[in-house]
Each structure stands twice: as structure tokens, then as C-alpha cells.
Amino acid sequence: MYVNPRLQPGAPTPSTRSQPNPFEDALYGAGPGLIRGGLGAYGEKFLGSSSEYVQSNISRYFSNPQYYFQVNDQYVRNKLKVVLFPFLHRGHWTRIMEPVGGRLSYKPPIYDINAPDLYIPFMAFGTYVVLAGLLLGLQGQFSPEALQWLFVKGLLGWSLQVMLLKVTLLSLGGVEPPLLDIVAYAGYSFAGLCLAIIGKIILRYMYFVMMPLACLCMGIFLVKTMKRVLSAEVRSYDASRLHYLLLFIAFAQFPLFSWLGNISLNWLF
Amino acid sequence: MAKEFNVPPVVFPAGGNPAAGNLQQRRVPTAPFQPPRPPSSSLPFMSFDIGSATSTAASTIYGGPIGGGGGGGPSGSANFDDEEPLLDELGIHPEQIWRKTRSILNPFRVNPAVHTDSDLSGPIILYLSLCLFQLLAGKIQFGVILGWIVVSSMFLYVVFNMLAGRNGKLNLHTCTSVVGYCMLPLVILSAASLFLPQASVVRFGIAGAFVLWATRASTALMVALAEGEEEHRGLVAYACFLIYTLFSLLVIF
Numbered sequence: 001m002y003v004n005p006r007l008q009p010g011a012p013t014p015s016t017r018s019q020p021n022p023f024e025d026a027l028y029g030a031g032p033g034l035i036r037g038g039l040g041a042y043g044e045k046f047l048g049s050s051s052e053y054v055q056s057n058i059s060r061y062f063s064n065p066q067y068y069f070q071v072n073d074q075y076v077r078n079k080l081k082v083v084l085f086p087f088l089h090r091g092h093w094t095r096i097m098e099p100v101g102g103r104l105s106y107k108p109p110i111y112d113i114n115a116p117d118l119y120i121p122f123m124a125f126g127t128y129v130v131l132a133g134l135l136l137g138l139q140g141q142f143s144p145e146a147l148q149w150l151f152v153k154g155l156l157g158w159s160l161q162v163m164l165l166k167v168t169l170l171s172l173g174g175v176e177p178p179l180l181d182i183v184a185y186a187g188y189s190f191a192g193l194c195l196a197i198i199g200k201i202i203l204r205y206m207y208f209v210m211m212p213l214a215c216l217c218m219g220i221f222l223v224k225t226m227k228r229v230l231s232a233e234v235r236s237y238d239a240s241r242l243h244y245l246l247l248f249i250a251f252a253q254f255p256l257f258s259w260l261g262n263i264s265l266n267w268l269f
Numbered sequence: 270m271a272k273e274f275n276v277p278p279v280v281f282p283a284g285g286n287p288a289a290g291n292l293q294q295r296r297v298p299t300a301p302f303q304p305p306r307p308p309s310s311s312l313p314f315m316s317f318d319i320g321s322a323t324s325t326a327a328s329t330i331y332g333g334p335i336g337g338g339g340g341g342g343p344s345g346s347a348n349f350d351d352e353e354p355l356l357d358e359l360g361i362h363p364e365q366i367w368r369k370t371r372s373i374l375n376p377f378r379v380n381p382a383v384h385t386d387s388d389l390s391g392p393i394i395l396y397l398s399l400c401l402f403q404l405l406a407g408k409i410q411f412g413v414i415l416g417w418i419v420v421s422s423m424f425l426y427v428v429f430n431m432l433a434g435r436n437g438k439l440n441l442h443t444c445t446s447v448v449g450y451c452m453l454p455l456v457i458l459s460a461a462s463l464f465l466p467q468a469s470v471v472r473f474g475i476a477g478a479f480v481l482w483a484t485r486a487s488t489a490l491m492v493a494l495a496e497g498e499e500e501h502r503g504l505v506a507y508a509c510f511l512i513y514t515l516f517s518l519l520v521i522f
Contacts, residue, residue: 065431066431068431069428069432069434070434071432072500072501072504073503073504118431119428119432119504122428123508123511126508126511127511129515130511130514130518133518133522134518136522137518137521137522142518142522144410144413144519147518
């Protein structure tokens with residue numbers, strides 16, 4: 001479904017869908033040409049290898065980015081509540097499936113609070129950069145170059161979080177979710193981080209309260225999400241190994257957040 | 270005296286034939302004067318002939334009008350009057366720029382009709398004036414502001430088109446034009462901040478008000494220019510707010 005139908009004439013075309021969804025198939029949309037060209041290139045690279053098994057798993061490796069931007073105000077508000085206060089989420093954590101053109105796929109974020117999206121991570125990252133600039137300015141150390149290095153630091157932190165989640169999922173075996181899913185889950189950490197930095201701006205000592213809280217909430221969120229992702233794959237794995245890895249994810253948030261939250265002129269540390 | 274001599278045409282050192290020679294000299298003042306140059310000079314206009322068709326070197330230095338004049342020179346003097354005015358040829362329309370800028374000046378109601386054809390010359394003028402006011406404040410940030418404008422308009426373009434989904438009709442030129450024109454409140458802020466005390470609540474308050482003005486203007490324009498995006502208004506507004514807060518950090522600190 002995520003593969004470019006242009007290259008696969010036999011695949012189910014968009015017109016045979018039971019529920020016409022104008023948001024799917026970014027490749028047909030009038031979206032940015034760069035992204036469309038990039039996806040086309042990926043599609044050709046993956047389709048170069050022959051087997052049916054690989055083809056059926058292409059959608060697992062790089063999915064359609066437009067799916068992650070099908071959001072609205074209400075989704076954003078509720079999702080922020082789930083990310084920042086995961087212990088208050090009363091419902092279940094599973095994503096809703098729907099049959100589309102003969103294959104099961106997940107519902108887009110508008111219809112499903114548990115679906116990952118990329119709007120919140122991008123905005124949270126931007127907010128982190130702006131708040132970091134504000135904090136630097138209030139300390140009297142602002143300069144555009146410092147802010148640019150903080151941007152790079154944020155990107156590094158994001159990719160470290162992605163690597164952590166990816167390594168965990170890989171070591172437990174099975175087929176992993178698409179890369180953009182993992183990027184989205186990792187990016188949610190910036191929302192809690194921004195709250196902690198707001199606390200730092202308001203009152204210096206509030207930071208030492210808000211930061212562990214943010215780490216804890218993000219840890220709970222990631223543990224619950226990874227557990228749901230892994231249990232979706234019915235595989236036999238070592239239950240204790242799973243628990244140790246989930247605990248490791250939760251504890252790894254503490255050094256990561258304190259590194260990202262340490263905003264000063266020496267950007268690397 | 271009936272014998273005809275084969276007289277080669279008189280060639281000025283860096284000019285064409287005499288008929289067009291005066292014309293060219295009017296626009297290429299250096300050609301007949303031949304300033305002394307070192308022999309190792311590789312300046313292109315030393316080695317060509319204005320009257321000939323290979324005047325591409327001149328046109329790359331002096332731009333459109335000369336190239337057009339150089340090409341049409343040998344055929345007579347009428348072409349100089351037929352040329353377009355310089356600003357039109359460059360695509361800069363001062364009245365349009367002024368009209369668009371005035372439409373942003375009203376913080377409560379934005380008129381998207383004047384912004385339908387996007388241009389980049391207004392944003393460049395606003396960018397230069399922002400840099401000028403920053404320079405007056407002692408901060409040399411020409412490259413920084415230009416780089417940030419480019420990156421933030423690309424960011425807004427990607428986010429807006431992804432949110433719009435299938436109907437994403439915004440193109441990068443329009444996006445940059447909107448982001449650039451809505452920098453007007455920030456230009457006014459940087460002018461005002463020259464007179465405000467450093468690190469005071471007044472400074473932050475006024476900056477906040479101007480950032481909100483810029484956000485409101487740019488959201489209204491973006492939503493009006495790419496039709497059918499009403500339901501994502503709040504989401505686009507937050508993206509614009511982030512961009513203008515970033516620029517206001519440069520002004521405040």
C-alpha cells in the first residue's frame with residue numbers, strides 16, 4: 001500500500017479501496033515534489049530486489065510520510081495529553097486496523113489516538129530550539145551560532161533516541177515497525193523536554209523537579225508503546241529479556257534528557 | 270581615382286564600427302578610454318568586440334540592457350528607446366511592493382487579494398532593512414537572517430503541504446513571499462528596540478505583541494492563498510509563531 005503503484009501495475013490501485021481516503025497516496029497528491037521524487041527513488045531501490053516476500057515488507061521499512069500528517073486540532077490536544085501524562089490515559093494503547101484494498105493497515109492519526117504522527121515531534125523540536133534560545137538569552141549568552149549548535153544537538157539527541165528504540169526492537173527480533181514510526185515515537189520526547197525547559201525559565205529550581213517528572217512520563221509512554229508494538233508480533237521471545245530491555249529504555253531517558261536539557265554555550269556537553 | 274581600395278572597417282580598440290560606436294560608448298564608458306591593464310589580466314571585456322555577436326562577456330557583466338543593446342547596436346539607434354525600463358525588466362514593481370506592505374500594516378484585517386501573485390523583491394527589501402536596523406544595534410547578522418529565512422520558509426512549505434494532503438497547492442515561491450512580507454512587524458520591532466531599554470519587561474512585551482501580529486498576518490495569508498485549509502489553521506499558526514519567535518530572539522537579545 002505504501003509502494004508506488006506506478007511501478008506495480010498489478011497492485012491494488014487506489015480506486016478499488018472500500019473507503020476512498022483522499023489523504024493516502026502522497027505520490028498522487030500535489031504534495032512537495034521533492035518528497036514525491038524521494039519516495040519514488042526509494043520505491044525503485046526496494047523494488048529492484050525480486051522476491052515477493054521482500055516486496056510485501058517494503059511498506060514496513062519506509063512508509064508514506066503523509067500518513068503522519070493527517071492530524072487536526074483535537075488529535076493534537078489529546079495526543080499531547082497522552083504523551084505528557086501517560087499514566088492518565090484510561091483507554092487501551094493498541095492501534096486500530098482497517099482493511100484497505102485487501103490488506104490490513106492502520107487507521108490514520110485523525111481516527112486513532114494511538115497512531116504516531118510527525119506533526120507533534122516536528123513542532124516540539126522547533127519549540128525546543130526556540131526555548132533553548134530564550135534560555136540562552138536570559139542567561140546573557142545568546143548568539144545565532146550558539147542557537148545553530150543547539151539545533152544540531154537536538155537533532156543528535158533525536159537520532160540517539162531513535163537508535164535506542166531501533167536497537168531494542170532489533171534485539172528482540174521480529175519485523176520492526178516502519179522507520180518513520182520510530183522517528184515519531186522518539187520525537188515525542190521533545191514535548192516533555194520543552195515543559196522541563198519552561199520550568200527552568202520560570203524558576204531555576206523548578207527544573208530539578210520537572211526534569212525527572214518528564215523523564216518518568218516519557219519512560220512510561222515509551223514502555224507502553226514498545227510493549228504494544230512488540231506484542232503485535234506474535235513471536236516467542238524471552239519474557240524476562242523483554243522486561244529488562246523495556247526497563248533499560250525507561251532508565252536511558254534520564255541521561256538523555258539531562259544532556260538535552262543542559263543548555264549552555266558548550267553545546268556538546 | 271577610379272581604383273577602389275579594399276579598406277577594412279575601422280575598428281576601435283574595444284569598440285564596434287563608428288555608426289554604433291558612439292551609442293556603445295554611452296553605455297560602456299570604459300571601452301574607448303582603455304585604462305591601462307596588466308598583461309596578465311583575465312578580465313573578459315578586454316578581448317571582445319562590442320559590435321560583434323560575441324558580446325556575451327559584456328552582457329554577463331553589465332546585465333540585460335547592455336546585452337540587448339549590444340546585440341541590437343549594429344542595426345541602429347532605435348533600440349535604446351524601445352527597451353523596457355530597468356525595474357520592469359528586473360521584475361521589481363515598487364507600487365505592488367508598497368501595496369503589499371501596506372496591507373500587512375493593519376494588524377486586524379489582512380487583505381489576501383493583493384498577495385495572489387507572489388514576488389521576492391519585497392521580501393528582499395524587508396530583509397535588507399531588518400539587517401540595517403540590526404546593524405544599527407551593533408549586530409552584523411546578514412548571513413544569519415538570510416539563512417534562517419530560507420530554512421524557515423522551507424520548513425513551513427513542507428509542513429503546510431503535508432498537512433494539506435492531497436490539496437497541497439502552496440509552492441515555495443509563494444511561501445517565501447508570505448514569510449518575507451510578514452517580517453514587516455519584526456522590522457518595526459527592530460527599529461523600536463533601538464530605543465527600548467535592554468532586558469526589560471517592556472522589551473519582551475512589545476516583542477510578544479509584534480510576533481503575534483506577524484503570526485496572525487502570515488496565517489491569514491497562507492490559509493487564504495492555498496484554499497481549503499481552514500481546518501488546519503491552528504496548526505499552521507503554531508508553525509508560523511515558532512518562525513517569528515525565532516527571528517524575534519535575534520532582535521531582543
